[in-house]
Amino acid sequence: MIEIRALTKYFGSSLVLDRVDLDVARHEVVCLIGASGSGKSTLLRCINRLIEPDWGEIRIDGRTVTDPGWGRTGLQQRVGIVFQSYNLFPHMRVIDNITLAPRKVLRQSRAQAEEQALETLALFGMERFARAYPEQLSGGQQQRVALARALAGQPEVLLLDEVTAALDPELVGEVMEAIRSLKARGLTMVIVTHEMGFARDLADRVCFLDGGRIVEEAAPAQLFNAPEHPRTRQFLERLLEGGRL
């Protein structure tokens, strides 16, 4: 479903992504792990063109993301993204956050968009908060709203960038539960995470990034139990010492 070839990105003169190849099959969940600054977020943001790469190619369903055939918003409809800091619009109610894109981009009627939004919220047990403002919600609740917002255009691919990293530990579970339910519904997901337990549990495949390269990719059991690359081993050992594995 997603094919990435030789993806390369410089910020100024520093090489942030170095000839990355990655394939993600339909319904597959791929986790990206790696040290801070290894280029995980950049890779994710290239997929939906929040960042334009310098070299290489990204295809979704065989069509490059820069193809004008996508139309102005076709790509954004197929690919949703959720950020670490939720980035909900603080001046809009939950329901308006979610229905903004369906109404303004897909030109749905308000009634239709709201009905769908409520369904998505109900999926995460959040329908009670439709009329609330983001600041009235806990971090975990805000992140579930952000998930609902990303799902409003009914994308087939969901990109998640450390969606639990800003949450208090006791709130992480509810967001993970929401993501798990999305996997069950067959969404294709690329997930950047520091929660190794989550990656082990949910991923079909884990990719370890180091210095802008994918140095190792394998099934989670394989990668966590018997890492082959020395850099992967070093990274996992350091996590183990920090008690985060």
Add this chain to the structure above:
Amino acid sequence: MIPDQPTTPPPPPRRRGFDWRRAFLPGLISAASILAVFGTLTWLITQNENWPRIQRQFFSVDHMLAALPRVAQGFLTNLQVWLIAMACIALWALVLAVVRSLRGPWFAPFRLMVMLYVDIFRGLPALLLVILFGFGIPALRIAGLPSSGLFWGGVAMVLSYSAYVCEIYRSGIDAVHEGQRSAARALGLNEGQVMLYAILPQALRNAVPSLMNIVVALQKDVALLSVIGVRDAVREAQIYTASTFNYSSLVVAALLFLLATIPMARLADWITHRDRKRRLQMAEET
């Protein structure tokens, strides 16, 4: 010596009855000292041998009452110009700020134009612009252009103030977190929709405290139009002074200005204060 741990919690402290001294003494002291200081000042001023003359020149009740109707009439002009100018400035500056914030190389000439505009109009005294436009343009006698000094003076005010307000809007736009733009773009909104639905509402909210101060300043600066002959409150007061050699009419105008600006300034302070509290709260949460 550390006392033993009591077996039961100690009783609550005994409530004292209403303490008159605590409740009223500080207030009494403030009132008394204010009275003493201001009383002394008043006494010193009124004992001055020049006081009767000062009083006649500036605070003559008869002259004040006589001047009030015209000065008040002029002040209505101030308020009208102020309201219209405010609306024009708010809109025009918004256009400038949005153009200034457009990204992409194609917009470079427009961004440059706004930059020049802001530099020029912020760098020039509003008074100079008022005279230049208010006298200069009607003197051209170009057919089809309005010839009223009031109109062109107002235009000068709008041009000058828009430069400031454009910068206020722009810092409001810049203060919106970059993540908001990413989120909006990722939802498929186009550049204009990102601005309209995601950025501007937050930017305007950021800008409100500074805008309130501009509103107060503008209300006073409308008086600049009096130099090109617009019969505002200051002009009317001056005319009265010219025929009577008494300055009480200007004091009337001053009182009218204060009557309008002080409540607005208080409102501005209150909004700023509320806004600061809101920000602190938000900073705590993140």
